[in-house]
Amino acid sequence: MRAGSPRLLREINDRAAIEALLQRGAMTRSELEAIIGLSKPATAQLLTRLEQDGAVVRDGLRGGSRGPRAQLWAVNGGLAHVAAVDLTPSHADIVVADVTGAILVEHQAKLPTGGGPDVVLAFADAVREVVGRAGLTPARLCAIVVGSPGAVNPADGHLGFAPHLPGWEGFDMPGRLRELFDAPVTVENDVNLVALEEMAAGRATGVEDFVLLWLSLGIGSAVVINRRLLRGATGGAGEIDWMRVPDLATADTGIDRTGVRLGNLLGSPTVVKLARAHGLPARNAWTAVRKALASGEEGKPFLTDLARRIATGVAGVVSVVDPQLVLLAGETGQAGGEELCELVAAELHRLVVPRTPVAPTLVTGNPVRSGALHSALALAREKVFGLTAATAEPFRGSPRPA
Known part of the structure; x- marks a missing residue:
């Protein structure tokens, strides 16, 4: 066991160096030394070893106002x-x-x-x-x-x-x-x-348990417990589109009040109908939400009705999981921002015991592709x-x- 200890330590230090370079990009020897906590000779030996193995490459020089320029080291992307x-x-x-x-x-x-x-x-x-x-x-x-x-x-x-x-x-x-x-x-x-992308680079970086609700043309959700995705026996955990719930909106849009698929309440076509019932014509759900926010108090009844529908959809999950956070994602969730989240939180707190905060996701662009790339x-x-x-x-x- 003791005979293998130096090799094990080298492997640990090598991984620490690689991880630091991957997270921070190209660095000088002295910068890497400060991060991984090795001596100057040990860091130099480490870099030489990694270069010989092809794990790192020299990546130009960093110039200073005085003295010689320092060699930069980076992970070999190839x-x-x-x-x-x-x-x-x-x-x-x-x-x-x-x-x-x-x-x-x-x-x-x-x-x-x-x-x-x-x-x-x-x-x-x-x-x-x-x-x-x-x-x-x-x-x-x-x-x-x-x-x-x-x-x-x-x-x-x-x-x-x-x-x-x-x-x-x-x-x-x-x-x-x-x-x-x-x-x-x-x-x-x-x-x-x-959800993985939000854990890696978004609002859930330090959150152990959360529920993410995707609101767009259709809907979906993800449940994370102890920073692990809940996938279920058949892979269908989070497929709340098919869950039947009542419609608590005050405006009548022809939805069966006794129970309907959540996807029929929160998908873009039905949110557009809800907006029109409140006098807000729009081509899709996120445009309707932006119009409502821009119209101030006149748009509040529509946003409140939408928040009631959203809260109804996540209430059962929140009651069972008791997460630290509910995140609203997708075009509709992003369009609603903090104001829609506050309304959802207020409606949710009327339905369940946990006082779970609701917030919009932070990752923009294409979070699905970004999450796939991180994975x-x-x-x-x-x-x-x-x-x-x-x-x-x-x-x-x-x-x-x-």
């Missing part, structure tokens, strides 16, 4: 590459990056919308084309992570809860993609990836450097069925 994809019914948003997270190429490809086997082949061709622009083939990728609507059943790899994604149901989805790409592929629910990088860094994700659950994706 050691591994990953791809991340946000898959929707109409397109695939694809990004390829090296192991440092540097983006090499990104592209949004249109997909056929009629369903059938052609859509899977078109998707594979699109990924190959984008990966090819980076000078790679899918087989050379260390990890491919696909964010998809619905949920993949870990028992058989079949995609469920996604009738709006024709052509992707009835077969082992991750297994089929692995065959097409000859590379490691994992498929994760798109809203789960948004792919976590997989690649574990394979190449032995690092485990410190900001969220290490991403495993959907395993190949037995």
